[in-house]
Amino acid sequence: MTHRSVANFAPGRRRTRGVRGYAVVSATLAPIALIGGWTVAGARQPSGYGAVSDTISALASAEATDSWIMTVGFAVLGTCHVVTALGLLEARPAGRWVLGLGGATALLVATFPQPSPVHVPAATVSFVALALWPALSGVPNRVAGWAATGVLTGMLTWFALELGEDRVGLAERGVAAAQVLWPLATVWAVLLRSRVTCRGAGRRVGPS
Numbered sequence: 001m002t003h004r005s006v007a008n009f010a011p012g013r014r015r016t017r018g019v020r021g022y023a024v025v026s027a028t029l030a031p032i033a034l035i036g037g038w039t040v041a042g043a044r045q046p047s048g049y050g051a052v053s054d055t056i057s058a059l060a061s062a063e064a065t066d067s068w069i070m071t072v073g074f075a076v077l078g079t080c081h082v083v084t085a086l087g088l089l090e091a092r093p094a095g096r097w098v099l100g101l102g103g104a105t106a107l108l109v110a111t112f113p114q115p116s117p118v119h120v121p122a123a124t125v126s127f128v129a130l131a132l133w134p135a136l137s138g139v140p141n142r143v144a145g146w147a148a149t150g151v152l153t154g155m156l157t158w159f160a161l162e163l164g165e166d167r168v169g170l171a172e173r174g175v176a177a178a179q180v181l182w183p184l185a186t187v188w189a190v191l192l193r194s195r196v197t198c199r200g201a202g203r204r205v206g207p208s
Contacts, residue, residue: 018089019090023086023187024087027080029076031180033080037076041070044065052166053170055169057114057123061115067113078126081102081183091138092136092138094136095136098133102133103126108126134152137186148182151178158171159171
């Protein structure tokens with residue numbers, strides 16, 4: 001075994017890469033909280049509410065039936081994004097910070113429901129941050145990160161154009177679902193790559 005192979009797989013070095021187990025859990029829980037939240041909360045609304053024409057935030061507003069359901073969904077979502085940002089060690093610091101910002105502002109969305117004046121600015125920052133972080137993260141690779149940001153930005157633009165129109169709820173759900181599923185896909189891609197690398201490392205450093 002060479003000196004270089006020992007250095008590459010020293011315990012201290014290995015801990016600086018990859019993804020923590022708790023980030024896998026948080027990235028998996030986030031879409032359950034968001035999509036499950038708007039599904040359950042939407043089912044509790046009167047017949048006048050429509051998922052295509054009404055926003056997700058309306059489900060957490062003071063006028064909504066059982067508004068606590070979507071409020072909890074937003075709170076869990078924001079917490080999960082912050083936890084994922086902390087545990088996604090493979091990502092560049094800028095990407096992790098921006099993902100964490102998206103989560104922190106989602107917590108503000110939960111704390112200040114419509115018609116609070118804080119709600120719209122917080123939601124705007126959250127949407128923008130969650131669209132930009134893939135390009136800044138470098139994971140699962142640079143090309144994929146930039147491609148994801150391109151797609152997410154396009155979907156966010158569609159949502160912005162639909163504000164006040166009949167399909168605003170559909171557009172918002174589309175971009176929100178894509179934004180919450182990308183961290184999950186990224187975490188699993190990094191995790192699987194790390195496992196493959198570790199298996200290969202074990203074969204290389206083993207007795208010959």
